[in-house]
Amino acid sequence: MSSNSVIVCLAALAATAAVAYAQPAGVTAVGRVIDIAGAPIAGARVGFEGSTAHTTTDRTGWFTLSAPVGTTLVIEHDGDEVGLAVVTGGPIDDVVLRSLDAGGETIEMVGEKPVEAPGGAALDRAELQRMPGTGGDVVQTLRVMPGVTNVEVPIGLTGVPIRGSSPQDSRILVDGFEIPILFHGIAFRSVLPAETIRSLDYLPGGFDVSYGRATSGVVAITTRAGDERRSVQGELSVLDGGLLAQGSAGKRTRYLAAIRRSTIDLVLPSLLPSDLDLTLTTVPNYYDAQLRIDHRLDDRWRLWLSGLGATDTAELYTTKDTDQRTKRFYAHTAFARLTAGASYHDGSWTANLALSGVVTRYDFAQGAEQKLQGTLPNVTPRIEVIRTLGTVAGLTNIEIHGGAEAQVGRYSADIATGTEDREGEAPKAWDPHDMSTTYHGEFWVPDFAQWAATSANLEAKIRATVGVRADELARTGEVLLQPRGQLEFKVSPQWIARISSGAYRRPPEYQSELLQDKLDSERASQHIASVQWDPREGTRVQGSAYYTDRTHLITHEMDGSLGNQGRGTTVGGELLATHRAGPWFAWLSYTYAHSQRVDHPGDDSRLFSYDQPHNLNAAASWKRGRWQLGGRFQLHSGLPYTPATGAVFDNDRNLYVPTYGEPNSARAPLHHQLDLRVDYSWRWGPTALTAFLDVQNVYMNTSPITYAYSYDYTQSTTVTSLPIVPTIGLRGIL
């Protein structure tokens, strides 16, 4: 079942650009001016010192100007900082202008963006869409990050496994607040189209005290403000289709709104064999919607509103007879988050205020009896204040920041189902009458957090950050103190070394953990050392080594309840090299990791379910003229699994109860594949068109990704990934 996709982007841009320039002797400099989100900036003035000659960028951000080699171009645009570029005689790199109204947010040119944590990485929207083999999707792009386990088919996952941790141990933040679901249930598409994203920050560990509720990593996605120019953009593919509208309302307000709906449900029924005992009464489908409004109140205050929602629904019967409730499977998930924020910046003071609310709804039914329904609304007010100081007591470049938030939710659940499988547990036989987990009721979950940190230069080349975070979980009665610190050594202009240590906590809120109010939070101590080398502008190499010790891991007790007796360790090393210069964007990441667990005191240690010792991603993209070519090679270890050794027939329930070998004692084989991408751009009248072909797994290497057993476990087979996944599309800007 390969899936071809065709993306057609229709855009309407209303702008004209007058081009008036004199032409001194020299070469013809051609370049493009974009904002930090990668959107072209029209009307920017491009000139050079010592001359009155200048030009302005056209509606696609491009400019052409004759200038002597070695001249420094000065690019100016209202509302943005001044940009510079040097005329070399060759193509000029995209000039990125930073908005002056960025307020207190830390927004810097992405190509040179400093990492927020040792081993971290950042990508902007253009790079997210340029990475070969990802189809421009955020979820797929995360798989190239060092430290992320490359799970080829993330069935059942709500996040990403990072540095030997379960997906629920990391946090996926959009505009600073967590989203409960990262990707849709079909096609594993992100709930956020890349077109709505400004940047993605990947912090695999060692993050500062303003981030909490995670024992592993953080993925912080920032949505983008709408373009200054009003436009409407449409998109249609075999997977989904959507509309995006953006523009400005007055000089101070920008807006962006987008909605997307799956289209694969229109195609899927025709792909299924007619004699299959299956009826898709609600063909798997999804919707998502995004909203962003930015308003610059004055020179100090900036207001913003960010909204995101997604819904997935599927209903099927494993029979042609839809009156048979015993053969029904229903799944519906939905969430909506709305965040209002205000940023203040004046001199040495910066403040960020936000109020965010989210409602999450789960509704699953399997057969006539088993169900899992839950509604989880919560509200989070948050305040953070940052003060910078010059010199105090011999310390320089001091930054003090503190913050607080309250996350208050009232959750309701109606559950009647079997016992869930947790990490490391082999799957149980499905019994439609199993009601070993039942719950019906409502409960409050009031959590509070405060944090404070100080950063300062101890001397010119040494910067220290120390902080502490305190989480109070009223439901579990815990007060969680988490001290964290980092030392940064600027060894030379090109070399930076960092060491970091800290305590991290994850509240018990995954699956049925919420139903038990006596569970403790999971705990982790992270210790990271990293080195960063920037040999030249646009090129960065960073290496990290880390050790994580985990305690209080939540595991099943003998009586089926949950306890905090698990322990675990992860040790690993990562390498990330990036190159952004001229026509080239290149990415090389390698991860070594070894992660183990002990589920109960006295148990043998076992491999973590997402233990992936080796993970290599090498990608390169080259752009020249109308062509953009890219390739990506992946090589990674298979994941551990627990082999079934036999089964005992349970006559009463008419099913086979499997017996298993040692947990995670076998491993799927190594997988490798090559992905290629080709883009070709041209103009058709007033429309700029780009056609692209993105092919995953071009030499069709189908490695096993999991194993399936027959009903009585006497036979097994491999489930392999799709041999080849081509994606073809067309994008147009009018």
Next chain:
Amino acid sequence: MKALVLVTLLVGCAGDLDEPWQLDHDRIVAIRATPPRMPAETTSLLEVLVANAGSATSARAPDSVEVVSPPGLAGAVVGATVIAPSETELAIARAELGLTAGAPVPLILAVTANGFAATKTVWLGEAATNPPLADVQIAGSEPGAELLLPGATKIPLAVTAVDGTDNVTWLTSCGTMHDFDLSRAYLRIEPEGPQDGELALVVRDPRGGVSWRVWRLGVRP
């Protein structure tokens, strides 16, 4: 199995595995105690329905039977016969299992047959019978001992049972079974597959009762 179907739909590319309705496969299909529930000091006889790859399905005595629970009633089985103990011994077993007075006592048995292991629960302290196989209809009529069915067509199968409460299993070694775990199923026998074999029906009720029937099956020329 449903998970496998979903994975296969999403990912593709899973190899062939025998279906649960495939009778041409070595396995224990069902274990029957007659009766499934028995008062104190009465007996019940155990039988096993065994499917064999390449040969006929057979009902036979188990190779071995042992009491798994409660341990105090380990002597309640002799050969293939369950002997319900006295009310006094049942009262002790109820106390051991934390059951209320008069409640039926589950006697969990480990059964082996033809090299396969299974568990079966027989209930002590009250009476019940195995469910009748009522109103069995194959291709629209009540079946005889042997079936001669049309090929390349949808052959309806039906038995009176409550889906979701009773557990129905249709099995065959000839053709493809659809809705094998519903009271109303259908069979298709394609020309390129086996043209003779067996059809079996097993019905389990919620009180531990088990009944089955097996027919020889051929394709009508």
